[in-house]
Amino acid sequence: MMRRHLMAAVVAAAALGGVPSPATAQAMAVAIVVHPATDVDDLSFSELKRIFRGERQFWDDGRRVTLLVRAPVAEERQLVLDRIYEMDEDQFREYWIGKMFRAEVAAGPKLVYSADMARDLVTVIPGAITFVPLSEVSADTKIVRIDGLLPTDAGYALR
Amino acid sequence: MSRTTMRSPLLGLLLLISVQGVAGQTPQAQAPFLQAFLFGDALFMLQDAAGPDGFKLGQMVAHGNASLSERVVFFGEISISARASGYVLAMERAIVRYEFNDRFKLSGGRYHTPISYWNTEYHHGLWLQGSVARPEAIKFGSRYIPVHFVGAMLEGNLQAAPIHYSVGIGNGRTESLAGAGDAGDVNGNRAFVASASVRPRDLFGFRVGGAVYVDRISSGGVEFADEVITSAHVVWDRGRVDASAEFIHVSHEEILSGASGGSPSFYVHVGYRLTGAARYFTPYARYENMDIDEGDAVFATVLSDYEAYVVGLRYDFDSLAALKAEYRNERIASGSRTDAYVVQASFAVPVAGGN
Numbered sequence: 001m002m003r004r005h006l007m008a009a010v011v012a013a014a015a016l017g018g019v020p021s022p023a024t025a026q027a028m029a030v031a032i033v034v035h036p037a038t039d040v041d042d043l044s045f046s047e048l049k050r051i052f053r054g055e056r057q058f059w060d061d062g063r064r065v066t067l068l069v070r071a072p073v074a075e076e077r078q079l080v081l082d083r084i085y086e087m088d089e090d091q092f093r094e095y096w097i098g099k100m101f102r103a104e105v106a107a108g109p110k111l112v113y114s115a116d117m118a119r120d121l122v123t124v125i126p127g128a129i130t131f132v133p134l135s136e137v138s139a140d141t142k143i144v145r146i147d148g149l150l151p152t153d154a155g156y157a158l159r
Numbered sequence: 160m161s162r163t164t165m166r167s168p169l170l171g172l173l174l175l176i177s178v179q180g181v182a183g184q185t186p187q188a189q190a191p192f193l194q195a196f197l198f199g200d201a202l203f204m205l206q207d208a209a210g211p212d213g214f215k216l217g218q219m220v221a222h223g224n225a226s227l228s229e230r231v232v233f234f235g236e237i238s239i240s241a242r243a244s245g246y247v248l249a250m251e252r253a254i255v256r257y258e259f260n261d262r263f264k265l266s267g268g269r270y271h272t273p274i275s276y277w278n279t280e281y282h283h284g285l286w287l288q289g290s291v292a293r294p295e296a297i298k299f300g301s302r303y304i305p306v307h308f309v310g311a312m313l314e315g316n317l318q319a320a321p322i323h324y325s326v327g328i329g330n331g332r333t334e335s336l337a338g339a340g341d342a343g344d345v346n347g348n349r350a351f352v353a354s355a356s357v358r359p360r361d362l363f364g365f366r367v368g369g370a371v372y373v374d375r376i377s378s379g380g381v382e383f384a385d386e387v388i389t390s391a392h393v394v395w396d397r398g399r400v401d402a403s404a405e406f407i408h409v410s411h412e413e414i415l416s417g418a419s420g421g422s423p424s425f426y427v428h429v430g431y432r433l434t435g436a437a438r439y440f441t442p443y444a445r446y447e448n449m450d451i452d453e454g455d456a457v458f459a460t461v462l463s464d465y466e467a468y469v470v471g472l473r474y475d476f477d478s479l480a481a482l483k484a485e486y487r488n489e490r491i492a493s494g495s496r497t498d499a500y501v502v503q504a505s506f507a508v509p510v511a512g513g514n
Contacts (some may be wrong), residue, residue: 046360053315053363058260064229086363086397090478097507100194102285103234103254106226107194116395 029134029151030076030158032144035120045157052084054105061086068118068130069109076133160361164488195223206499216241220283228321230258238283248495262315267468272308273325273354274372276392276405286505289430290403291485294447295465296424302461305332322357331374346382350374363399385409401430411457422457445469463492480506
């Protein structure tokens with residue numbers, strides 16, 4: 001409960017542009033958001049990469065991970081491709097086609113076409129995980145810390 | 160897949176114009192869900208060696224992934240190949256898998272045998288692989304290794320270490336050596352395969368691994384020889400570099416005489432994607448060598464030594480289509496070296512669908 005209040009406070013402050021942190025003064029920060037029932041509050045950046053690359057496909061509670069990824073052009077997608085996938089668009093496309101063709105995953109990431117869509121779907125699809133700009137995060141979304149850091153913290157990996 | 164599409168790779172290429180999406184689909188439903196791909200290729204070849212050259216259609220391949228439920232998935236791969244006598248339709252892979260979690264995934268069906276990295280990395284999608292053709296030792300229809308495997312498999316990723324494993328039991332080869340025992344085992348001895356690869360989490364793109372395969376070969380309805388295949392590979396496939404090296408050793412021991420023989424093979428393949436304005440070009444080179452033991456009664460009459468130097472240039476003229484121009488210098492057995500020049504167009508068409 002305390003964690004949720006913390007999230008709400010961070011989100012509200014960010015949305016109002018009043019977070020006294022480097023987040024708003026610097027480049028866009030991207031928040032990792034999961035379905036509210038997903039039993040995870042903190043992920044290492046290494047583990048986050050494994051999840052988004054389809055190398056880890058199940059949460060600890062046994063539920064399947066559902067990846068929601070913004071369609072091309074979005075700034076946050078570019079940041080995720082750079083930092084998490086370490087690929088350009090062509091490599092990203094080939095990567096997922098290859099994974100599906102090799103039967104390593106049942107399906108590729110599901111595309112979302114706006115931050116609103118990502119935010120809405122992640123709250124209704126059990127096991128879903130996505131990324132949205134911190135400025136687009138709403139109070140009812142569950143943000144996951146990366147290496148113990150929130151998007152507003154200095155040293156956060158996705159900024 | 161229509162015959163029209165089969166006969167016209169250009170039509171297939173034109174289809175790419177309408178392809179807009181990345182691998183992905185709109186999140187409408189969780190399951191069941193079907194996602195399909197088409198792969199195709201066509202080539203023009205000139206060669207010194209005997210055999211037909213000129214224009215050739217390669218394979219048209221349809222691949223589908225279906226999530227039947229949250230834990231049950233199906234993978235299917237069907238190919239249509241051009242032959243001198245017409246087109247041949249083949250079920251390449253058909254796998255039904257129950258996924259308990261990341262560590263345990265149990266499946267049954269028809270696989271590409273995880274005895275070789277290349278065999279399980281590229282399957283029939285030539286657009287995905289860096290060169291025009293597979294290495295000789297791993298080519299489809301090869302008698303050197305059993306490319307296909309009919310049986311059951313347990314696979315997964317260990318949690319404590321970055322290791323992927325698979326173990327399987329299946330029918331093993333048919334007497335022709337090239338078949339996979341689709342209609343049942345030709346003898347009472349099942350084939351076993353086990354493979355493992357290390358994929359360091361902080362070294363994305365790198366993997367090193369190996370496999371072992373054990374079976375009993377029959378000939379003329381009689382159990383003839385025990386077969387043991389071992390392999391090892393090392394791969395770097397990230398960023399601009401696509402490099403892989405693989406070693407395979409096939410040994411046989413005749414049951415009656417006890418005579419044994421071993422036939423090693425290896426290849427080293429390196430590709431480098433250029434930068435800047437030339438970033439769509441990937442020059443590549445490969446050396447491959449297969450040394451067949453003349454004293455091996457299983458291989459002596461059906462396989463020969465093989466050596467090849469391959470150099471080529473891949474041009475990704477579209478995000479889902481590529482042209483590859485390749486030169487091969489080959490030697491089969493103790494014959495003279497021959498040259499071949501090949502230009503191949505290959506493509507992939509993701510087809511998203513839902514229930």
